[in-house]
Amino acid sequence: MRKGILDRLNAGEVVIGDGGYVMQLERRGYVKAPHFTPEAVVEHPEAVRQLHREFRRAGADVLQTLTFYSSDEKLQISGNINEAACDLAREIANESDALVAAGVSQTPVYPTHRNEAEVKAIIQKQLDVFTKKDIDFYIVEFFKHVEEAVWAVEVMKTGGKPVGATLCISPQGDKDGTPPGECAVRLVRAGADMVGINCHLDPLTCVRTVKLMKEGLEKAGLKAHLIVQPLGFHTPECNHSGYTTLAEYPFAMEARAMTRWDMQKYAREAYNAGIRYIGGCCGFEPYHIRAIAEEMSPERGILPAASNKHGLWGAALANHGTSFMTERACREYWENLLPASGRPNCPSMSTPSEK
Amino acid sequence: MRKGILDRLNAGEVVIGDGGYVMQLERRGYVKAPHFTPEAVVEHPEAVRQLHREFRRAGADVLQTLTFYSSDEKLQISGNINEAACDLAREIANESDALVAAGVSQTPVYPTHRNEAEVKAIIQKQLDVFTKKDIDFYIVEFFKHVEEAVWAVEVMKTGGKPVGATLCISPQGDKDGTPPGECAVRLVRAGADMVGINCHLDPLTCVRTVKLMKEGLEKAGLKAHLIVQPLGFHTPECNHSGYTTLAEYPFAMEARAMTRWDMQKYAREAYNAGIRYIGGCCGFEPYHIRAIAEEMSPERGILPAASNKHGLWGAALANHGTSFMTERACREYWENLLPASGRPNCPSMSTPSEK
Amino acid sequence: MRKGILDRLNAGEVVIGDGGYVMQLERRGYVKAPHFTPEAVVEHPEAVRQLHREFRRAGADVLQTLTFYSSDEKLQISGNINEAACDLAREIANESDALVAAGVSQTPVYPTHRNEAEVKAIIQKQLDVFTKKDIDFYIVEFFKHVEEAVWAVEVMKTGGKPVGATLCISPQGDKDGTPPGECAVRLVRAGADMVGINCHLDPLTCVRTVKLMKEGLEKAGLKAHLIVQPLGFHTPECNHSGYTTLAEYPFAMEARAMTRWDMQKYAREAYNAGIRYIGGCCGFEPYHIRAIAEEMSPERGILPAASNKHGLWGAALANHGTSFMTERACREYWENLLPASGRPNCPSMSTPSEK
Amino acid sequence: MRKGILDRLNAGEVVIGDGGYVMQLERRGYVKAPHFTPEAVVEHPEAVRQLHREFRRAGADVLQTLTFYSSDEKLQISGNINEAACDLAREIANESDALVAAGVSQTPVYPTHRNEAEVKAIIQKQLDVFTKKDIDFYIVEFFKHVEEAVWAVEVMKTGGKPVGATLCISPQGDKDGTPPGECAVRLVRAGADMVGINCHLDPLTCVRTVKLMKEGLEKAGLKAHLIVQPLGFHTPECNHSGYTTLAEYPFAMEARAMTRWDMQKYAREAYNAGIRYIGGCCGFEPYHIRAIAEEMSPERGILPAASNKHGLWGAALANHGTSFMTERACREYWENLLPASGRPNCPSMSTPSEK
Incomplete structure (x- = not known):
């Protein structure tokens, strides 16, 4: 039986996450920007399967189900899609001892209503699918408001599996101005076992934000594991608003792409900051994940298959x-x-748009 | 029965080539730089199959067998590899009406010996494999010396299929200083049905070189179809020596990657220069091929599947x-x-190394 | 009789300062970097006279005596130099109705001793010379510690002339961490009639710091006129430490030089921030001052002579x-x-040295 | 009696020219762009005098009269101006042992008429003034067409003084396409004692063009001394058309300005190319001339006054x-x-305008 995520983290292991699926699949021809919905799991499962396999081969310990933005409100057929996504991730995970994580992300209804019951119903519907499937743990990810993330954690926590929560916010705080330290405290109090940051900003900025979360937890006398899954792009000029405001988003980001060496530096910084769940988000390709695994190989004692x-x-x-x-x-x-x-x-550098 | 390459070109159609396999598979974890040999076709056929499928879906009319640098001298087991490579390309090509092209490239013995018999024997061995398989036409590609390319054309021509020949040279000529126009003349006189440029330099430079080839042919009263399959990188500072002399080669080329919009501009320039076989080489990803197909959609009357x-x-x-x-x-x-x-x-810009 | 500085500012006029002398005279061959001492006033008075004339012609209402770093501790012969500097500025000022300001700057003894009596004695000696000469007002400038600047203001205030005080600090505060708002309050309480920022950072950063000073004064219920005399260079990466930590300082700053159009933008920003004494420091050449005068011409109703x-x-x-x-x-x-x-x-951008 | 220019060059000495007057005086407020006419010599002689002094102090062996574009056709009062310009240069030259060179430049009538008599009459009128004044030698400079420059040399040669001739052309040749080598031959055959390049392009490009001139002379069996007086700006993208086509010309050239270290490299390259009259043109400030003098100090055995x-x-x-x-x-x-x-x-880099 494979070792669970919390067992690994509690044992002090470095866990490597996978990279971003939707932006890479856009380049491969299977996902449409800027919607970034995951219908590819039913339309072209071979493409999703292959990308799962590449991330795994590159060193990822966790494969995330391709369920991004996969709520009914975004996608008419999300039920089927979410089931298919779970099956695909599980299929590839079972080729070795990888873990499967299922993710839920911010809902389209929150910005207009901020209605807790509505949001929780949407999240619950996704959880219902995940419960049927053999999922190892959950990630509440890509939330701009900690309030909504807290609601999501509360729902996912009822699933009886470990829950991670990552916000897409800057060191300045979430969209309502809640500082990262306070965000972390609220997420952990809501039940999150792991907290951190994903997407929207470049690796070093995200590591900086996770550090602020860590400080907040320490001041509050709380403990949680730390996650970071940043962008794979250099975005020095957009530190609060996130990369969608960059003039190059989403169809001319090439020149900003990080090298494998940038990634080794990032992995080391994340490790030094006390983060033990280190992965990526939009812009990460398989070789970027391999770079994390290679940088962490002294600590982990292994190299990934792709290092051959x-x-x-x-x-x-x-x-x-x-x-x-x-x-x-x-x-x-x-x-x-x-x-x-x-x-x-x-x-x-370009001048980000005002949001 | 599918329409052959020369029937298409003779009819004035725009044919879209596929992109570079080895550099993209390096990023996916299946090919090792800087050797760039294609053992992935036997080790991880699913990865090669998937990339073939993506290029086809992006609009490529031709799938090239992954036989780059696949001679015995480079690779102990090239025979098996070349057979497997042919089967993979054919498998995906047969999912629709794509053509399969098999390629041979410069040999490791030429720079030391310049021995015609030796070179021809190596090329012949590869041709023997191709002859067993269902290949639609041949491409003699990635030659720095026109002399060796001429020998390769002479061998491949005996296979009874159309032959294209692309050099990796700059507007200044091949490594011996033979101007592009004269190179083209020699290749066509050796039997090439299509001539042009691949790899080593950026798209607009390659188009410029093909133009010089065209002028050479016109002056000599010769005719041939024109091919271009350039780098997918911006390399303004290395116009003769090629991109391997760039400080960023091969592991920090990210910032030079072309956008899809750069590719549309390139495709239009190539078309305006009279080139009708337009593809890519190292640095091209599926979405770059799609960009060519989208730019050429008015001329071709179709959009590729990936444009959905x-x-x-x-x-x-x-x-x-x-x-x-x-x-x-x-x-x-x-x-x-x-x-x-x-x-x-x-x-x-960086300062290229002296070669 | 010419209108005094406070009369002008009290009447709401925009007063234009001159630019930096020592860096420009370094380029002309009369001042040595990085000492930047003003012995040129006795060695080559014609060169100083000419630069005064150019700034005046470009629109400067004030000519500053070239007495930078001109204390005995820096310069054996400062007495003579300071007298000569006063005479030169006065000579050119008298060719029209310009004002003469004499400046004192931070002392070499402060960083080691922080001894009030010592610092005040040095400043007093300079004031003694100024008192003999026909000086219109004083500027306490280029202080990194507000404490030392306060001492200098206290001394200069005994001279019976208006006193301005400009620190070379960032929005983060002085070298001891005192925020700009508090610095301003202390300087005004010590007797400064005008407060602001000079040198060390680029124009827009300096304007930002002056705004913080203004806010501090408003909160404290104090009033003073605002001055800004920033660098004429783009220095986005050195916002606290100042431009001497830049790799290009002091002999390769060319590429950072501001255009006249950058200066018009700066002048407008300064005006909009409520600053009415707008000038320059290191990097400003006569045409930069003219750009300020041209931008302010609608408010001032005049163009400078050099606009011909x-x-x-x-x-x-x-x-x-x-x-x-x-x-x-x-x-x-x-x-x-x-x-x-x-x-x-x-x-x-370059990476500033750690100080 | 001071040693003449040809005596110096014949003895193998390195002669240092001065820098560009009009662009520097524009920044000081005395010359208007883009006319760049030299009325400052009568309107503000002190400003011209000072700049002469600075170039001399920086190491210039030659002071050029500020007679650029100073023909009647450009300037109603050119006679007076040219006389005044000669007097100013002589006054400062006589403070030490500097030489005075008087320059004539391309005429406004040439592009429309190409009439030899008209052009020669204009040049003659300027020569008449110079003949009255104590000029040491002449420079025919800033000609885009070698034909017109040859006419000017023929006129100036009648003045009985040594004549230098510098074209503002690229390695590709003059505006009519005459290659640099042929241009040099024609100028020397017309009587020029020194030939070379001035203005329009950056230092290393100008040195390259002078090398082509030298090769042309050698092939023709001719001999002449070589001059170079290039721009003080980096202009890599405008190698034929010249810097006026750059988007930044003439009011935003700052970021392109060369450092003193760039100038030392340039001086060494020029020396290595066999050029012995090394100076500057637009963009050169006194410290740039000093950099040439410092780089050449081992060969010359002296440092300039400004090196103090x-x-x-x-x-x-x-x-x-x-x-x-x-x-x-x-x-x-x-x-x-x-x-x-x-x-x-x-x-x-920017994209130059099409001319």
Whole structure:
């Protein structure tokens, strides 16, 4: 029997999450932006299956069901979709000892009504599907308001499985201005076993926000495991509003994509901040997850399967015939490289839209 | 029975090629850089199958067998690999009416010996495998010396199928200094039905080189169809030596990746230059191929399957709730955007290594 | 008789300061970096005279004596130098109706001793020279610690002339962490008639800090005129430590220099923030001061003499023979231009040194 | 008696030219862009005198009369102006042993008429003034067409003084397409003692063009001294058309300004190319000329007066109190620095206008 998420975290293990599905599947031709709904699980299950497999192969210990924005309100057929999503994740997870996490995200009714009963009914409907399926734990993710996330945690907690909760907020706090420390306290008091941040901002900013959550918990005398699943993009100019306000969103984000070396740095920072559930969100591709796994390999004692096709820090370049290439076969080279964009007519930062 | 490549081109159709396999599979965890050999076709056929499917869905009329660098000299088990590669491409091609092209590339013995017999023997061995399999046409690709490419064309021509030949050279000519126009003439005289450029340089530079080939052919009174399958990266500073000399190669190329809008511009330039076989190479992902197909949809009269998940020029943003997003639902916005890199500490160009 | 500084400010006039002398004279060959001491006033008075004249011609209402860092501790012969500096400023001021301001800056003894008596003795010695000369008012400038600035104000106040006080601090406060609002309160309570910010940070940051000073004064029920004399450089990455920590300081600041259009924007921001004494510091050249004067010309009802050699917003380009040049003869063009650096191998931001 | 220009060059000495007057005087408030006519010599002689003095002090061996665009056709009162310009340059030159060069530039009538007699009459009128004054040699400069420059050389040659001729052309040739080598041959055959390039393009491009001139002369079996007086700006994207087509011209060129270290590199390149008359044009300030003089000090055996206020390669920073500053007191630091622009929203290159 596989070891549960809390057993792993309680034992001090570093758990690696998977990356973002919808943005990667958009590039592969199966998901439509900016809706980012997950109908691919029924329309093209082979594509979802393959991406699950790649993240797993790259080192992810957890596979998340592709149930993002998958409530009836967003999607007429969410019931079927959610069941199919659970089956796909479970199928690939069972090829090895991966865990399956099912996620719920913010509801379309909250911003207009802020009605607790309505929100909870939507979340409950999703939980009902998950309960039928063999899910290992739940993640309440991509919430901009802690209030709604708390309601979601309260519902998911009734499912009898561990619950993680990640907000997509900045160090300045949630959309109502609640500081990250207070958000964390409210989520943990509502029953969350793990709290943290996902999406919307770049890795180092998200790590900074999780640190503020940690400080809030410590001041309140509370304990919880910490999660971080940030963007895989450089977004230095949009630290509160999130990346959707960037001029490049969603169809010209390429130049902002992080390298594998950026990811190793991020993983180390997250680890040093006390975070033990380290994954990714939009912009993360399988090789980014592999980079986390490689950076954490001294702590974890293992390398992922996909590292068979990758030398640590460019080691595979060592036997290349040209001297300029063999010089790149070392950590120092890649760690210090400031990669050029090849775009001399483009700026390095843009002005985010006002939301 | 499906229409052959020359029938299509002779009829004036625009044929869309697929993108680069090895670099994309490296990111997915199945190919090792910088060797870029294709053992994935036997080790992880599901991954190759999926990428074939994505390129086809994105609009590619041709699927290339993953036989890059797949000679005995590079790979002990190339025979099996080449057979498996042919089967995979054929399997996916047969799901619809796609063509299968098998490729041979420069040999490791040429730079040291320049021995015609040796090179031809290596190429012949690959052709023998292809002859057993149901291949529609051949592509002699990724040759830096026109002399070796001519030898390869001479061998492949004996296979009785149409032959395309693409060099990875700059407007300044091949590695021996032979100008593109003369290269084209020699390839066509050796029997190539289609000539052009692949890999090593960015799209607009490759189009420029193909134009020089075209001029050379015209001066010589020769005719051939034109192919272009460039890099999917911005590489303004390495116009002769090719992208391997860039400081970012191969593990920090992210910031140079082209957007879908860059690709539409490229496809239009290629078309205007008289090129009718338009595809991609390293750096191309499925959505880049879709962008070519969308740009060429007026000429072709069809949109690819993957356009179901994509509005032309950002049209799907039109119903988004925020005004700054709906303003992005038009061609003018994306065509004029100068995307930021989010990397204020990085330069826009680097100094290529001397080769 | 010319109208005094307080009469002007009390009447609601916009007073324009001059720019930085030492950095500009370094480029002209008369001042040595990083000492930036003003011995040029005796060694090459013609050079100082000419720069005074240029600032005056560009619209400066005030000429500051070149007495920066001119205490005995910095300079053996400061007495003579300070007298000469006063004479030079007065000579040029008297060619029209400009005011002469004499400045004192932070002392070398403060950081080691923090001894009030010592600091006051140094300041008093400088005041003694100023008292002999025909000075219109005093500016206590370039202080990093409000405590030392308060001592200097207390001394200068005994001179019987109006006193302005400008700190070189960031929105985060002075070097001891005193917030800008509290700094302003302390300076005004010590007797300063005008308070504000000079040097160390870019214009918009300095304006922001002055706003915080203003808020502090309002909360304390105090009133004072506001001054701003910022850097003429873009320094987005060094908001607290100041520009000396930038990798480019002091000999490669060129690419950061502001355009005249940046200065018009700055002047307008300063005006909108309620600042009525608007000038410059290091990096300001005469044409930058002219840009302030041109932006403020609707409020002031006059243009400076140097505007005879300058059309507003590029108007002088209107009759140029080429169409691309005449298109530049308008405000819209220059206001929206994002000027290129011509340096594709350089970054847009550097990492400041730790102080 | 001072040593003449040809005696110096014939003896193998490195002669240092001065920088551009009109663009620097525009910033000081005395010249109007884009006309750039030199009426300042009568309106504000003290400003011109001071700039002459600064260039001389920075190491210039030659002071050029401020007679740019100073023909009757451009300026009603050119006679007086040219006389005054000669007197000013002579006055400052006589303070030491500097040489005075008088310049003539392209005429406004050439582009419309291409009439030899008309052009020669205009040039003759300027020469008549120079003949009355104590001029040491002549420079025919800023010609876009070699034909017109040849006519000017023919006229100036009758003055009995050495004649230099500099075109503002690119490596691709003059405006009629005449290659640089041929241009040089024609100018030398017309009587020019020195030939080269001035203005319009950045230093390294200008050096490259002078090299082509040198090759042309060598092939023709001719000899002449070589001059270069380039822009003081980085203009990588406008290699043929010249900097006026840049979007930033003429009022937002700041970010392109060269550092003193760029100038040292340029001076060394020019020297290595065999050029012995090395100066500057638009964008050069006194400290840029000093940088040339410092770079050439081993060859020349002297440092300029202004080096009293400058340590070689930042040496004056060595005694600064902070360690990050003392680390900057060496050649390696400044030579390798890639200076940031502080402008993250601006590109590194712009698209030049079509002329």
